[in-house]
Amino acid sequence: MGRRSAQQKAHSAQNLAKINNSGVDHENISPAPPEQSLSSEYLLRRRLHRECTRSADLRKQLRNEHDQKTRADATNQHLKQTLHTYHTEFQTVLEEHGDEVRVLRASLQKNALAMEEMNQRVGEAMEYAAYSEEALNKLAAEREIEASEAHRRREMFEREQLARREAMEREEIKRKDLLVAEEMLKRKMLDIEMVEHRERVAREDNHRREQEKRRLEEIAKEDRERRQWWSEMAEEEAHQRQWWFEMTERNTHQQAEMERETYQRLQQMISESMHAEYDRDVARLDEEYHLIEEASNRTLEEMEEDLEQKEEEIDELLTALEVARRRDDEARHQGDRSAEELNQLSEVLALTKSKLIQVKKENKALRMHKHCTASCIEAALQKGLDKGKQIMENSKTLKLKEKGVFTESARALIRDLAKHGVPSSRIDSTIHVFAAAMGVAVEGHVSERTVNQVILEGGVASMIQVVEEVHVAEAIALSGDGSTLRSQNVESKHVLLPARSYEPVNSDSPPKPGPRFVNRSLGIMPSIDHKSETQFQGWKDAVCDMYELYNQTPNGKQYPINPAEFAANIAGMCSDHAADQKKLARFIEQWKKKCLREIAGEQLLLEMELPELMEFLFRESERNIKSIGGIERWEALPEEERIKQNKETYKRTCQELGEESFAKLTDTERKTLETFVWGGCCMHKAMNATKGGYQKMSLAWGVANLDGPVKLMNKDNAAAAAKGGETAAKERAEEVSQGGAFKALSLAGLVFHNNKDDKKGHQDNVKLHGQASMATNILNFPDTSNTRYQSYEHAAEEVVINREFYVSYLHFIGEKKGNGELNHMEANVLKAFEDVPTLTEMVVLVLYSQAISQPYMRFVRKSDQELTNLLDLGPLHDQVKIHCQQIVDNPEILLSPDATYVHGALDGQQWHRPEAIYAAIRMMPNLPDLRTMVVAFFKGALETWERFTTEFLPGGVIANLSEAQREKIFIKPTNDDNEGGLGIARIAK
Numbered sequence: 010m011g012r013r014s015a016q017q018k019a020h021s022a023q024n025l026a027k028i029n030n031s032g033v034d035h036e037n038i039s040p041a042p043p044e045q046s047l048s049s050e051y052l053l054r055r056r057l058h059r060e061c062t063r064s065a066d067l068r069k070q071l072r073n074e075h076d077q078k079t080r081a082d083a084t085n086q087h088l089k090q091t092l093h094t095y096h097t098e099f100q101t102v103l104e105e106h107g108d109e110v111r112v113l114r115a116s117l118q119k120n121a122l123a124m125e126e127m128n129q130r131v132g133e134a135m136e137y138a139a140y141s142e143e144a145l146n147k148l149a150a151e152r153e154i155e156a157s158e159a160h161r162r163r164e165m166f167e168r169e170q171l172a173r174r175e176a177m178e179r180e181e182i183k184r185k186d187l188l189v190a191e192e193m194l195k196r197k198m199l200d201i202e203m204v205e206h207r208e209r210v211a212r213e214d215n216h217r218r219e220q221e222k223r224r225l226e227e228i229a230k231e232d233r234e235r236r237q238w239w240s241e242m243a244e245e246e247a248h249q250r251q252w253w254f255e256m257t258e259r260n261t262h263q264q265a266e267m268e269r270e271t272y273q274r275l276q277q278m279i280s281e282s283m284h285a286e287y288d289r290d291v292a293r294l295d296e297e298y299h300l301i302e303e304a305s306n307r308t309l310e311e312m313e314e315d316l317e318q319k320e321e322e323i324d325e326l327l328t329a330l331e332v333a334r335r336r337d338d339e340a341r342h343q344g345d346r347s348a349e350e351l352n353q354l355s356e357v358l359a360l361t362k363s364k365l366i367q368v369k370k371e372n373k374a375l376r377m378h379k380h381c382t383a384s385c386i387e388a389a390l391q392k393g394l395d396k397g398k399q400i401m402e403n404s405k406t407l408k409l410k411e412k413g414v415f416t417e418s419a420r421a422l423i424r425d426l427a428k429h430g431v432p433s434s435r436i437d438s439t440i441h442v443f444a445a446a447m448g449v450a451v452e453g454h455v456s457e458r459t460v461n462q463v464i465l466e467g468g469v470a471s472m473i474q475v476v477e478e479v480h481v482a483e484a485i486a487l488s489g490d491g492s493t494l495r496s497q498n499v500e501s502k503h504v505l506l507p508a509r510s511y512e513p514v515n516s517d518s519p520p521k522p523g524p525r526f527v528n529r530s531l532g533i534m535p536s537i538d539h540k541s542e543t544q545f546q547g548w549k550d551a552v553c554d555m556y557e558l559y560n561q562t563p564n565g566k567q568y569p570i571n572p573a574e575f576a577a578n579i580a581g582m583c584s585d586h587a588a589d590q591k592k593l594a595r596f597i598e599q600w601k602k603k604c605l606r607e608i609a610g611e612q613l614l615l616e617m618e619l620p621e622l623m624e625f626l627f628r629e630s631e632r633n634i635k636s637i638g639g640i641e642r643w644e645a646l647p648e649e650e651r652i653k654q655n656k657e658t659y660k661r662t663c664q665e666l667g668e669e670s671f672a673k674l675t676d677t678e679r680k681t682l683e684t685f686v687w688g689g690c691c692m693h694k695a696m697n698a699t700k701g702g703y704q705k706m707s708l709a710w711g712v713a714n715l716d717g718p719v720k721l722m723n724k725d726n727a728a729a730a731a732k733g734g735e736t737a738a739k740e741r742a743e744e745v746s747q748g749g750a751f752k753a754l755s756l757a758g759l760v761f762h763n764n765k766d767d768k769k770g771h772q773d774n775v776k777l778h779g780q781a782s783m784a785t786n787i788l789n790f791p792d793t794s795n796t797r798y799q800s801y802e803h804a805a806e807e808v809v810i811n812r813e814f815y816v817s818y819l820h821f822i823g824e825k826k827g828n829g830e831l832n833h834m835e836a837n838v839l840k841a842f843e844d845v846p847t848l849t850e851m852v853v854l855v856l857y858s859q860a861i862s863q864p865y866m867r868f869v870r871k872s873d874q875e876l877t878n879l880l881d882l883g884p885l886h887d888q889v890k891i892h893c894q895q896i897v898d899n900p901e902i903l904l905s906p907d908a909t910y911v912h913g914a915l916d917g918q919q920w921h922r923p924e925a926i927y928a929a930i931r932m933m934p935n936l937p938d939l940r941t942m943v944v945a946f947f948k949g950a951l952e953t954w955e956r957f958t959t960e961f962l963p964g965g966v967i968a969n970l971s972e973a974q975r976e977k978i979f980i981k982p983t984n985d986d987n988e989g990g991l992g993i994a995r996i997a998k
Contacts, residue, residue, distance in 0.1 A: 181567070198627075406449065406450045406451075406452055407440075407444055407449050407450065407451045407452065408452045408453065409440075409451065409452060409453035409454070409455060410452070410453045415455070415459070415463070419455070420463045420466070420467075422440065423436055423455060423459075423460055423463045423464070424463060424464060424467045426439055426440070427460065427464055433457045433460040433461055433464075434457045436455060436457075436460045437454050437455045437456070437460075440455070468532070469558065471529070471530075472531075472554075472555045472558055472559070473558065473559050473562060474529075475504065475529045475531070475555060476555055476556055476558075476559040476570060477559075478506055478508045478527075478529070479504070479506060479574065479575055479578060480570055480574060482506040482507055482508070482578060483507070483578070483977050484506075484578055484579075484580035484581070484977045484978050485504050485505065485506040485575075485578045485579055485580065486504070486505040486506075486579070486580060486581035486582060486583065486686075486978065486979060486980045486981075487502070487503070487504055487505075487548075487579060487581070487582045487583075487597065488502075488503045488504075488505065488528075488582065488583040488584060488980075488981065488984055488986065488987055489501060489502045489503065489544070489548075489584060489593075489987055490584070490585070490984055490987035490988055490991060491536070491539050491544070491991075492991040494991075494994060497535055498535065498536045498537065498538060498539055499533055499534065499535050499536065499991065499994065500533070500534055500535075500536050500544060500547055501530075501532075501533045501987040501988075501990045501991050501994075502530070502531040502532065502533075502534075502547075502548065502551060502987070503528050503529065503530050503531065503986050503987055503990075504528075504529050504531060505526055505527070505528050505529075505979060505980065505981060506526065506527065506529065507525065507526050507527075507979070508525065508526075508527045508529075509525070526875065526979045528981065528986050530986070530990060531551050531555070532551070533990055533991065533994050534547065534551065539589065540589065541589045541590075541592040541593045541596060542596075544589070544593050545593055545596040545597065545600070548597065549600070552572055552575045552576070553572055555572075555575075556570060556571075556572040556575070557572075571608065571611070573604035573607050573608055574604075574608065575604075576597075576600045576601050576603075576604035577601060577604045577605045577608050579597060579600075579601045579685065580684055580685060580686065580974075580977070580978045581685065581686040581687070581688065581880075581978050581979075581980045582594050582597060582685075582686070582687050582688070582980075583687075583688050583689070583690060583879065583980050583981060583984055584687075584689070584690065584984065585689065585690050585693045585984065586689045586690075586693050586694070586697065586957055591687070594685075594687040597685075598683075598685040601683070601685055602683055603664065605667070605671075605682055605683065606663070606664050606667030606668050606670075606671055607660060607663045607664050607667055608663075608667070609663075609666070609667035609670045609671065610662065610663030610664055610665065610666030610667035610668075610669075610670065611663045611667075613666045613667070613670060614662075614663065614666065629658060629662050630658070633654060633655075633658045637654070681974075684966075684970070684974060684978070685966070686880065686960075686966050686967055686970070686978060686980065687960060687966075688879040688880070688960055688967070688980045689957060689958075689960065690982075690983050690984040691865070691869040691879070691882070691982045691983050692866075692869075692983050692984065692985070693957075693984075694886075694954070694957045694958065695799070695861075695862055695865055695866065696799075697953055697957055698861075698950045698953045698954050698957065699799075699801070699802065699854075699857065699862065699950065700953070701949045701950055701952060701953025701956075702857060702945075702946040702947065702948075702949040702950035702953065703749075703750070703751060703850075703854075703946065703949070704949060705945050705946060705948055705949020705950075705952070706850060706853060706942050706945045706946040706949065707749060708945075709941060709942060709945035710846065712945075713938075713941055715846075715938055715941070716846060717748065717749070717846055718748040718749040718750070718753075718841070718844060718846040718847040718850060719748050719840055719841065719844045719846070719847060720743060720746040720747070720748045721746065721747065721748050721752050721753060721756065721837040721840065721841060722742060722743075722746040722837075723746070723833070724833045725742075726742035726743075726745065726746050727742070727833065729741070729742040730742045730743060730746075748841070748847065749846075749847060749850055750801070750805060750847055750850035750851045750853075750854055751801055752841075753837075753838065753841030753842070753847050753851075754791075754793050754801050754804040754805060754808070754851070755793045755801075756834055756837055756838050756841070757790065757793070757804060757808065757815075757838050757841075757842075758790060758791065758792060758793030758800075758804060759793075759834065760834060760835055760838050761775050761790035761815070762789065762790045762791070762792050762793070771822070775790065775818065776789075778818055778821070779811075779814060779818075790804065790807060791803040791804040791807060799858065799862055799866070801854065802854050802855070802857070802858035802862055803858075805851040805852075805854035805855050805858070806854075806855050806858065806922055806925040808842065808851055809848075809851055809852060809855050809925055809928045809929055809932065810922075810924050810925055810928045812842055812848070812928075815838075815842060816839065816842050816843065819831060819835055819838065819839045819842075820839075822835065823835070845935065845936060845937075846938065848932065848936065849936045849938055849939050849942050850942065852929045852932055852933070852936060852939060853939070853942050853943055853946045855925050855926070855928075855929050856903045856926075856929060856943060857946060857947070857950065858921075858925075859910075859913070859914065859920050859921055859922065859925060859926055860892070860896065860903060860913050860914055860915060861889060861892065861893065861915055861950070863914075863920075863921035863922075864914050864915035864916040864918065864921075865885075865889060865915060867916065867918070867921075868885060868916065869882070869885075869982040869983060870982075870983065870985075875981075877981075877982050878975070878978075878979050878980060878982075879980040879981065879982045880967055880970065880975050880978060880979075880980060881975070882961070882982060883961035883967065883968070886954065886958045886961055887961075888915065889915060889954055890951055890954050890955065890958075892915050893947045893950055893951040893954065894951060896943070896947045897944055897947045897948055897951065900940050900943045900944055903943065904933065904939065904940060904943065906930060906933075908926075908930075
């Protein structure tokens with residue numbers, strides 16, 4: 010093969026030399042069709058064609074480069090060298106194929122003309138490219154001017170921001186000074202309390218001294234009484250002496266005189282002794298009293314001086330606080346002016362941005378105009394491919410970390426994978442597998458512990474985000490639901506609010522109309538029970554934890570947010586129609602009213618003048634201390650308890666002031682502020698309406714004295730009922746056993762649906778048998794064993810459409826078994842599928858599903874559900890009730906052989922499952938009681954719809970809402986978010 014190819018090359022070179030000598034233009038050679046004898050010529054033409062294409066591509070790629078001419082010359086030189094090589098090959102070919110030279114020469118001449126025409130077109134394209142390049146340069150210069158102007162405005166904006174930050178810092182410094190002043194004022198208050206305490210001690214000392222003085226006076230009184238007694242005793246002694254003197258008259262006069270003198274001297278001594286002792290006691294008491302009085306006067310004078318000094322200090326402090334407050338107001342006004350200037354600058358920037366967008370559009374139009382020709386399009390594609398290859402080469406490595414820290418993009422990737430169900434232990438391997446499939450190398454690994462930590466960080470960030478969004482929202486709506494996971498009560502909570510989009514703006518796609526509402530999850534948390542009080546406390550705890558977390562952030566420490574704002578912003582709630590949920594809604598409404606008053610009272614406190622505020626706080630603090638039991642008990646409390654008492658006092662005070670503020674409002678203003686709307690989930694409305702209709706239909710058999718559906722007894726009850734005679738066991742079995750469509754479809758779901766236990770049910774045998782016998786695909790039988798919306802209606806549709814198949818399949822199963830019999834459950838299903846009343850109920854379910862349920866679900870769960878407000882669905886529910894009443898009045902809307910979806914369906918649209926309607930129409934002649942059951946079912950459904958749509962009644966809260974309130978309050982029509990979240994939690998657990 011090597012020698013042959015060398016010979017061919019030699020012959021081609023000889024032939025090419027001959028052609029060269031004949032004056033043929035070798036640069037314009039085009040490929041010729043291949044023949045067996047011209048394989049080398051075909052190969053040569055293919056190569057020439059490829060080289061021509063390559064030269065054209067090179068011209069296209071280099072037209073926007075500054076060295077176009079140099080590279081074009083290099084390309085032409087390369088082509089000449091290539092043609093010279095091919096010339097040698099042509100000489101060899103000409104030597105071998107001399108007879109075909111003339112034909113080839115003519116072809117080459119034609120190709121030369123074509124090549125000249127192509128060169129002319131390329132020249133024109135190059136001229137157009139030069140013109141386009143000049144236009145682009147001019148546009149680039151304009152864009153540079155616009156960019157410099159935008160840069161200048163951006164610098165102005167940054168300077169304004171810097172000034173605003175400085176103003177905010179000054180305001181913060183003043184606020185801190187105000188806090189320091191308040192702290193000093195608190196200290197002064199404590200000093201005043203100490204002075205009061207000293208006064209109280211001094212008063213107690215004075216009281217004690219007065220008591221001592223009274224005691225001394227009592228002692229002096231006792232002394233006087235004792236002296237009087239001594240006087241009386243002396244007088245009595247004198248009388249005795251007189252008596253003795255009279256009795257002793259017989260004595261001598263001298264003895265009598267001596268005794269009289271002795272008695273007088275004794276009396277004088279006693280009197281002098283008693284008076285001297287009394288005078289000494291009185292003098293001592295007077296001296297002590299004067300000393301105590303002087304000490305008390307000095308103490309009172311000192312206390313008065315201290316009080317005067319404290320009053321002067323308080324006056325100075327109040328003056329300083331007033332000055333600080335005025336400065337704070339000035340700083341706020343300056344901040345407001347800065348904010349206005351910032352808004353003006355933002356408008357200018359927005360205008361500049363719009364101009365830039367317009368310039369970009371014009372630039373894009375010029376580019377599209379530039380690339381209108383085929384050659385330009387090919388060059389742009391090639392250039393894009395080259396750039397894409399370059400970008401791919403530069404981004405062949407995914408770095409999970411930068412300087413040892415996981416990047417934000419890596420954290421977002423981890424959270425996205427976890428959100429889509431990838432286990433934490435497989436996040437790392439998943440990243441590496443996908444990166445390898447995309448040809449990207451991954452630097453670093455992520456452990457399971459890091460994955461869990463990143464997910465927790467995302468949860469914390471989401472809570473902070475919710476607080477910020479609630480803070481700026483005008484109104485929010487709550488929704489929640491509960492379930493049980495492995496005997497553990499869990500609660501799911503969501504808050505719906507207006508929020509900005511965090512996604513990048515795409516100018517090509519127009520924004521959706523109306524405000525953008527988002528549903529934020531507050532998590533799925535366990536609870537001890539499902540009582541309304543427990544759920545309400547769970548909401549309060551979740552909100553307090555969320556706001557406590559936010560207030561610990563740097564921004565929250567600088568600008569803390571009151572948790573009462575969350576409850577005050579609540580304007581609506583969506584839940585199911587259970588009594589505990591309605592009670593929970595009442596609790597939340599009361600919580601909202603309480604927090605509204607607390608915020609209003611706090612605003613009044615902030616608007617008070619400083620002296621008035623201080624006096625008010627002193628009065629409330631004194632009342633709080635008195636309620637505790639006095640200053641001694643207050644000081645004996647722990648610090649945490651005192652802080653708690655102060656917070657409760659502050660809340661109580663704010664609520665009292667807020668109540669006074671609300672009392673001054675008009676009824677309209679108060680109702681507007683206290684607006685709270687509760688709405689029931691539309692899915693629960695539809696489900697309960699189906700239940701209500703079925704219950705009414707079940708009772709209609711007995712009311713109309715008709716034979717109802719066959720009883721589908723379990724094995725034990727069937728054995729008891731099979732016994733002869735009338736026994737209590739037989740009566741009991743017939744009483745507790747049920748029948749009808751719901752019971753039959755429930756058993757059919759257990760028999761035909763894919764069971765968790767692969768040894769139970771028929772699993773995929775039903776579908777395989779259907780494919781073999783009917784040449785059609787049998788769908789999975791609806792899961793009626795679990796709580797699924799409309800599962801019984803879907804099951805009824807499946808049975809009505811494929812009843813004959815299921816009956817034949819059950820007969821086949823019975824014949825295949827060894828004993829030739831079905832088990833008890835299968836026999837019950839077969840019995841129900843062959844029972845006319847049971848089939849009648851199934852057909853009624855099909856008609857209701859296609860006429861009401863499916864159109865209703867189409868509306869409330871449509872693709873733009875995020876724009877569907879529950880508050881606007883009053884007319885829809887009125888239409889549902891009107892349509893039910895129309896069918897009750899005229900069942901032929903559905904029972905007529907000519908019935909169509911135009912009049913039969915709620916929305917007048919195509920049947921959701923037309924084959925079910927057609928199958929039901931085929932069965933109608935064999936169902937004599939169908940009309941009666943349809944009327945009964947729709948009557949029951951209508952009564953249930955009336956009962957479950959009371960929130961839309963005229964004169965209710967929703968009906969009285971204004972247009973502005975309807976735009977502000979948004980409630981999703983279904984509770985799918987919470988129920989879906991609980992389902993995901995069940996799967997994850």
